[in-house]
Amino acid sequence: MKTTDVPRYTPDWLELREGADAAARSAELLEALGPRLSDPPLVIHDLGCGTGSMGRWLAPRLGGPQLWILHDRDPDLLDRAAVRMPRATTDGSRVTVATARGDLARLTASTLDGASLVTASALLDVLTREEVERIAAACAEARCPALLTLSVVGRVELAPADPLDAEIAEAFDAHQRRGGLVGPDATAVASEAFTRHGATVRTQASPWVLGPDHSALTAEWLRGWVGAAVEQRPDLAGHAEAYLRRRLAMATAGALRVVVHHRDLLALPASGTMGAAA
Template identity: 70%
Template sequence: MNRTVPAKAGGKIPAQPGPRGGSETEDSVIPGAGPAPRPGERATVRLRDTGPEEPPRYAPEWLELREPADAAARAHELLDPLRIRLANLPGKAGLVIHDLGCGTGSMGRWLAPRLDGAQHWVLHDRDPYLLHFAAVASPRSAADGSRVSVETRRGDVARLTPDALAGASLVTASALLDVLTREEIEALAAACTGAGCPALLTLSVAGRVELTPSDPMDEEITEAFNAHQRRGDLLGPDAITVACEAFSERGATVRVNPSPWRLGPDEAALTAQWLRGWVGAAVEERPELKARAERYLQDRLAACAAGELHVVVHHSDLLALSRPTGGAS
């Protein structure tokens, strides 16, 4: 039995039938994916127990399409306190950075050139194709010209085990928290704080979208989409609050900054794909919206194609500075 993973505003688009890499029609949604288990994965990252017949994959085409918007949205204000913490790590010849659910490696391409010092990135993802892409396309030098190296670990990041972060300097993730459960976020917070490891967790959906010009259905679609995000035990737009609590309860200092996508005529291709996924998820949650939502979507796509639509998709970035181990202050 296939498991449907909720679409994300600015995140994963629901999986569509057919193999990855197949041709897409103009009106189709780039396929995304959900976690699926495979035997023999590394024990450092456990897999969710879902059906092995489930189609895998986050589409690299979607991840590539969203990368510029992600880079523009991430909260630069969190980098200075992160740099200060990393500069004061005890006995570190270089940084070891774990990127959870790395996809095509966009977080590394954004962050590695903004940090000084030698870096070794450990890339976690369940998709071997994405891991290969991320490794090949990773940056090779830090902000000060120091060397950046990478290794890959295949597996899903549903639950992090304590040994996964041995020797880690930093944990990063992008567009991840809101497809986790409370239990999984608690496990992530426990692993990071137990290792005394800071965490930079970016682009979690906030449950708010602004479209200009507005439409009477905007709020209705938003509410249905948010309900879709909370299917099962997943947290959706509640994830950032749960993560703040989980890290704070374990003694971490937590900062949260907004990181909205701001999409205009120059981002029309991304906006169109996001619209299809956003409305599609809302209709999946509330099928009674189907007829009206189809008209709404066509009107929105027409405005997008005409360069008349502007969209703000709200996200939040979280920096959790755990109490260091090893005697650092």
């Protein structure tokens, strides 16, 4: 599958999940990244930036003057992201923003020339192996670290349990792998690719933990989760419709707890070989 075939995500969905994403991302990997960044100003490339939630989360945590280059193939999302990026960090340093419309098929080391960091959120699992390899190769040649967050791992926990949970989950995971996408294998595939290119890779769990305070997000996630499962396996449609009604009613009542497991990945090039510091 080509990048241009990957479904677009609606701004409403991206807005709805932003708080859960921010709570889930790994503070441990961010702490490990800090000492390995080049001296400011930092040049940060945000791949598949969506509405810019990664920048809103990360820019204040890094501090110092920063240039964010936002990459996305959707011009409307790029406009939203650019407008909503912070203009200063918590220490008062300036944040400037540039945009680059396009897909990962055109990502090269020259695109990342002078980069201090490559980052992305909820991106790896909607890529092919070839696209993941391209990111790893470009980062290696540009000699810059990568912080790639919130990749699904194919594990979901719902409480209370339902007899249909496992079947829906299995069909959803198969849907995630359609057309050669890495889906739940994203972190493993990316770890292998970055390691092959000489990086030191660390990963950390970054689950969504959704309870009564997240009923709107839980409901929308359920609709997408079940919908993808049925798209993959149309024979599930009859049972899935009743299942979704039950689960939505529970979510609305605050009686459903969902844990959607993800992993974050940090890839660090060999010490002393950072692009912007070279």
